Structures are given as C-alpha cells and as structure tokens.
Amino acid sequence: MKFPEPLNSLNAPVVKPGGLLAILGGGQLGRMTAMAARNMGYRVRVMDPETNCPASFVVDETIVGRWNDVAAARQLAAGADVVTLEIEQIGVDALSEVARIAPLRPGVEPIRIIQDKTLQKKWLADAGFPVGAFRVVRNEAELREAVAALDGRVFLKIGRGGYDGRGQARIGLDAPATQEVITAAWESIGGRPAVAEQALDLDYEISVMAARNPSGEVRSFPAARNHHENQILAWSVLPAGIPAELEARAEALAAAIIARLGLEGLLCVELFVTRTGGLLVNELAPRPHNSYHQSERGCVTSQFEQVVRAVCNLPLGDTSLITPAAIVNLLGEVWLNETGEPDFASALAVPGVRLHLYEKKTPRVGRKMGHLSATGATAEEALERVLAAKRRL
Numbered sequence: 044m045k046f047p048e049p050l051n052s053l054n055a056p057v058v059k060p061g062g063l064l065a066i067l068g069g070g071q072l073g074r075m076t077a078m079a080a081r082n083m084g085y086r087v088r089v090m091d092p093e094t095n096c097p098a099s100f101v102v103d104e105t106i107v108g109r110w111n112d113v114a115a116a117r118q119l120a121a122g123a124d125v126v127t128l129e130i131e132q133i134g135v136d137a138l139s140e141v142a143r144i145a146p147l148r149p150g151v152e153p154i155r156i157i158q159d160k161t162l163q164k165k166w167l168a169d170a171g172f173p174v175g176a177f178r179v180v181r182n183e184a185e186l187r188e189a190v191a192a193l194d195g196r197v198f199l200k201i202g203r204g205g206y207d208g209r210g211q212a213r214i215g216l217d218a219p220a221t222q223e224v225i226t227a228a229w230e231s232i233g234g235r236p237a238v239a240e241q242a243l244d245l246d247y248e249i250s251v252m253a254a255r256n257p258s259g260e261v262r263s264f265p266a267a268r269n270h271h272e273n274q275i276l277a278w279s280v281l282p283a284g285i286p287a288e289l290e291a292r293a294e295a296l297a298a299a300i301i302a303r304l305g306l307e308g309l310l311c312v313e314l315f316v317t318r319t320g321g322l323l324v325n326e327l328a329p330r331p332h333n334s335y336h337q338s339e340r341g342c343v344t345s346q347f348e349q350v351v352r353a354v355c356n357l358p359l360g361d362t363s364l365i366t367p368a369a370i371v372n373l374l375g376e377v378w379l380n381e382t383g384e385p386d387f388a389s390a391l392a393v394p395g396v397r398l399h400l401y402e403k404k405t406p407r408v409g410r411k412m413g414h415l416s417a418t419g420a421t422a423e424e425a426l427e428r429v430l431a432a433k434r435r436l
C-alpha cells in the first residue's frame with residue numbers, strides 16, 4: 044500500500060494561536076488536549092463516534108464519525124491548520140485522507156506501525172530496541188509452538204484494538220499451559236493475529252513521555268512510575284524514584300524511539316524493569332497517556348500543552364518537575380456502590396488533591412470516568428494523598 048507524502052517537513056510553518064487544531068477522537072485525552080489548546084487561544088474540532096463524547100463539552104465543533112469513516116475524517120480535516128489524534132485505532136484510509144488535506148501529526152506511517160501490536164513489536168525488535176522475547180502468531184498451531192518456545196508462560200495480546208488489558212489472555216501463569224488452556228486463550232481473543240510475549244518477572248513498571256516537533260526538537264519528561272491492577276493503570280506518580288542511571292537510560296531510549304519513528308507529536312514508551320535490572324519496552328502510544336496526567340500538576344509543561352506545542356511546531360515546553368505529583372484513576376466501579384454516588388467532598392478535603400472528571404454519563408466496570416491528582420513534598424506523600432482521597436469516595 045502506498046501512502047501519500049506527509050505534509051510534514053523541517054520547514055513546516057508554526058500553527059499560531061488562533062488557528063484550528065483538529066483531533067481524531069474526543070475521549071478524555073482529546074478533552075484535556077482541547078482544554079490546553081483553548082488555554083493557548085486555539086480553536087478545536089474533534090471527531091468521535093459519540094455526539095456527547097468527553098471533548099464535545101469543551102470544543103468548538105464535534106464531527107460524529109467512526110474510526111474508519113473517510114467522509115467524516117475529510118470533514119474534520121477541512122480548514123484545519125493541523126490534525127492530531129488521541130487514539131491510535133483510526134483506519135489507515137481515514138488517516139491518509141486527513142494527511143492529504145492537512146498536516147497530520149503524528150504521521151500516517153508511525154500510527155500504522157503502532158496501531159498493530161504485531162507490527163509494533165517487530166519494528167522495535169528490528170530497530171534494535173530492547174524488548175522481551177515474543178513471537179507473532181497467526182493461528183492456534185503457531186500459538187502452541189510459541190508457548191513452548193517461550194517457556195510456557197505467555198501474555199497473548201491481540202494485534203489490533205486491545206487496550207486496558209482487553210484483547211489479552213494469559214497462558215501458563217495461574218495454571219499449567221495445557222492444550223485446553225491454549226485453545227481457550229486463542230478463542231478468547233477471537234482467533235486473530237496476535238503477539239505472544241514471554242511473561243516477564245517484573246520488578247516495577249515505568250513510562251517515559253517524549254515529544255518531537257516538525258523542526259526535529261526532541262524532549263523527554265522525567266519517568267513516571269506506574270501501578271496496574273487487572274491490567275488497567277491504577278495509579279501513577281512523578282518522579283519515578285529510580286536510580287539516576289536508569290532514569291537517564293529510559294529518557295534516552297524514549298528520545299531515540301521517537302526520533303527513529305520520525306514521529307511528530309507525543310510518544311509514550313511503557314517500560315518494564317525486570318528483577319534482573321533489565322529495561323524493556325512494553326508498548327508505545329503515539330499520544331497523551333494516562334500515566335502522565337500528573338504532569339498537569341507536577342511539571343512546568345503538561346503533556347497536553349506539550350502535544351499542542353509539538354504538533355503546532357512551537358518550541359517544546361520545559362518538562363522539568365516542579366513538585367512530586369500522583370494520580371489515581373476513577374473507574375466506573377467507584378460509582379457502582381450502595382449510594383451510586385462517590386463522596387467527592389470528602390475526597391477533596393485531603394490536602395493537595397484535585398478532581399478531574401470526564402463528563403461520561405454512564406459508569407461501567409473498568410470504564411475510566413475521571414481521576415484524582417495530588418501534589419506532595421515527596422512522591423510518597425503525593426501518592427498517599429491520592430490513595431487516601433480515593434478511599435474516602
């Protein structure tokens with residue numbers, strides 16, 4: 044397949060405040076990006092399948108369309124000064140249509156690679172970036188071979204469309220990897236092309252957000268430390284509190300990957316630190332990321348302002364830490380208690396705590412409805428504060 048030449052270049056003009064920023068996707072990431080853009084005087088248009096998507100309440104215009112809707116994508120891009128995205132699962136045809144009309148940042152090619160975990164993992168390995176042992180599997184027989192080759196303990200991840208642990212199966216972790224277990228895992232992901240990854244012995248998880256503008260300027264944020272529950276991010280804190288050598292290595296790795304991809308915008312690199320001290324890339328996200336929501340409180344420039352600066356070809360903002368900061372996610376479960384309503388007033392009585400809700404109408408188990416953030420004198424204090432506030436809900 045041939046893609047149109049990107050309209051990106053080293054002498055791309057600056058998209059000045061007052062210009063129109065368009066975003067593919069109007070979820071919470073699009074909403075918070077839109078708020079940062081508005082702060083800087085931009086007009087914002089989003090495209091989303093839902094009329095009442097979280098961003099719809101804070102933007103100038105919402106175009107309703109599914110992720111592969113080429114006509115809606117055309118409407119989104121028409122008259123826009125620059126187009127970015129908050130979700131990587133946009134159809135390549137829709138992306139190409141956008142790129143024909145307006146500068147699309149990040150470009151089509153980095154998104155095409157990242158949106159399919161099979162392509163992404165192969166790209167990382169081929170480029171020489173550190174990843175755990177894995178195999179791409181296209182049928183059950185290949186999965187069986189992969190499980191044997193990967194010592195019987197495997198995370199199976201669907202190539203396209205998985206998130207928050209959806210489209211994932213674990214093999215051989217809680218019970219031996221019998222034929223039945225492998226068949227059930229293959230069927231549970233719908234029997235589609237997938238990555239089989241060796242289950243790693245993790246010490247902890249971190250992420251590094253990097254930004255790159257069309258002029259080629261690259262900047263990393265300090266690493267965040269992340270904690271997952273049921274494969275969904277539960278909390279995240281800045282700084283990660285890791286050895287300086289590891290911090291430097293992680294930041295340099297993210298900068299090298301974004302440069303190698305030629306990506307214009309944000310790239311979040313999710314990283315595993317193994318018990319043997321290894322630093323391995325888990326996966327990439329070409330957009331703002333849940334693990335950097337605390338950059339709004341903790342850093343000179345938030346991830347949302349940074350993506351606006353990057354895609355508008357403005358100088359990248361200072362990513363230094365002003366204060367330790369943490370977030371905890373509020374999933375639909377928090378609403379589904381006896382009263383049906385969280386006790387926000389009680390949570391907000393905890394010093395340093397702030398509430399961020401995405402205006403999603405229907406709480407569902409596992410659905411990200413909002414988050415709490417807190418600052419503190421130390422990372423531990425910031426984290427204790429958000430966790431204490433969440434317990435009060």
Ligand SMILES: Nc1ncnc2c1ncn2[C@@H]1O[C@H](COP(=O)(O)OP(=O)(O)OP(=O)(O)O)[C@@H](O)[C@H]1O
Binds near residue numbers: 205245
């Ligand atoms: N190979 C592995 N070994 C050990 N743990 C793993 C492995 N792969 C994934 N995990 C665990 O599962 C979590 C979710 O995995 P991953 O990031 O690949 O899934 P996802 O569905 O794309 O999640 P998200 O959308 O939250 O980023 C990881 O953060 C980690 O805790």
Ligand SMILES: [Mg+2]
Binds near residue numbers: 313326
């Ligand atoms: Mg992940």
